Amino acid sequence: MLERDRQEREKKREEALDDQHEAFIDFAMSVLATDTEVTAFNAKLDLYGTATVDALMENEKELAAVREELQGLLAKAYVLPDGRRVFRTEDGMRVFDEHGVEVKDIDPMIIEEWRPAWERYENPFEREINLSAQRNDLLEFQQLQDDIHDEQGEAPMTKQRMDELEDLLAENAPDPVKRRVGILPESSPDHAAMPGEALGLTDDMVPTSPASRVMSPIFGG
Numbered sequence: 001m002l003e004r005d006r007q008e009r010e011k012k013r014e015e016a017l018d019d020q021h022e023a024f025i026d027f028a029m030s031v032l033a034t035d036t037e038v039t040a041f042n043a044k045l046d047l048y049g050t051a052t053v054d055a056l057m058e059n060e061k062e063l064a065a066v067r068e069e070l071q072g073l074l075a076k077a078y079v080l081p082d083g084r085r086v087f088r089t090e091d092g093m094r095v096f097d098e099h100g101v102e103v104k105d106i107d108p109m110i111i112e113e114w115r116p117a118w119e120r121y122e123n124p125f126e127r128e129i130n131l132s133a134q135r136n137d138l139l140e141f142q143q144l145q146d147d148i149h150d151e152q153g154e155a156p157m158t159k160q161r162m163d164e165l166e167d168l169l170a171e172n173a174p175d176p177v178k179r180r181v182g183i184l185p186e187s188s189p190d191h192a193a194m195p196g197e198a199l200g201l202t203d204d205m206v207p208t209s210p211a212s213r214v215m216s217p218i219f220g221g
Contacts, residue, residue, distance in 0.1 A: 033159040041162050045148060048169055051180035052142050058176070059138060063131045069124045074098055077121075078111040086111065087118035094118070100125060137174040144172060 033041070077085035077098065085098045088111040095103045095111065096118045148165055151157070157165075170183060178184040 031159055032156050033162050037159060037162060038157070041157075041166065044166065045145065045169070047181055048173065048177065049142075049145055051173075051177045052138055052145065054180060055174070055176035056135070056138050056142070059131060059135050063128065063135065066124045066128045066131060070121070070128060073116045073121045073124070076116050078115055080106065087116060087121050090117045090119050096122075098125075134174060134176065138176070141172055141174055141177060144169070 073087075074085050077087055079085050080103075084103070086095050086103055086106070087098075088095050088108045092108055095106055095108050097103055098121075100122075148169075151165075170178075173181070173183065175184060
């Protein structure tokens with residue numbers, strides 16, 4: 001009888017400790033971020049915004065340049081009766097169309113020597129694909145920042161939620177953004193820039209309010 005009472009008391013004590021632990025966790029999760037923490041988070045968010053816009057502008061310039069190069073090569077490509085523009089490999093053995101699809105039903109030798117080879121077209125062709133994918137990643141990351149701004153406007157954030165969002169930003173930032181905010185080194189593998197350093201920003205230049213995000217351009221498709 002005494003042993004049973006002791007076991008019941010022990011069980012109740014453990015349950016009480018569990019309840020206290022859960023209550024502590026709930027309290028910690030519900031603690032709102034301080035003004036200082038909010039200011040620091042907003043500074044990081046704005047820095048991401050500045051880096052994203054800068055990366056988009058550079059991406060747009062590179063895309064324009066590579067597309068101009070491709071158009072010049074396509075203007076000199078051999079045109080099939082069905083309108084496809086094709087390139088012969090340097091060894092004269094294979095033929096690819098402008099989309100990178102091998103064309104096997106034509107004789108490679110009908111393509112004149114003076115026309116650009118496939119190898120000359122392949123590099124800017126692949127670069128255009130990579131730059132387009134990078135641009136989509138940057139726009140998606142910019143949308144994530146918009147979503148975070150919207151969430152901030154709905155209700156005060158807890159410190160835990162702010163930490164979660166900070167991790168989300170760091171994980172989802174495309175490499176061009178990571179290099180600009182110092183998550184990835186700009187050049188030297190053993191050097192990681194401090195926030196703002198990769199952009200060449202001094203302390204008084206680092207954005208500290210959502211207003212800097214309002215002017216971020218959205219590039220068309």
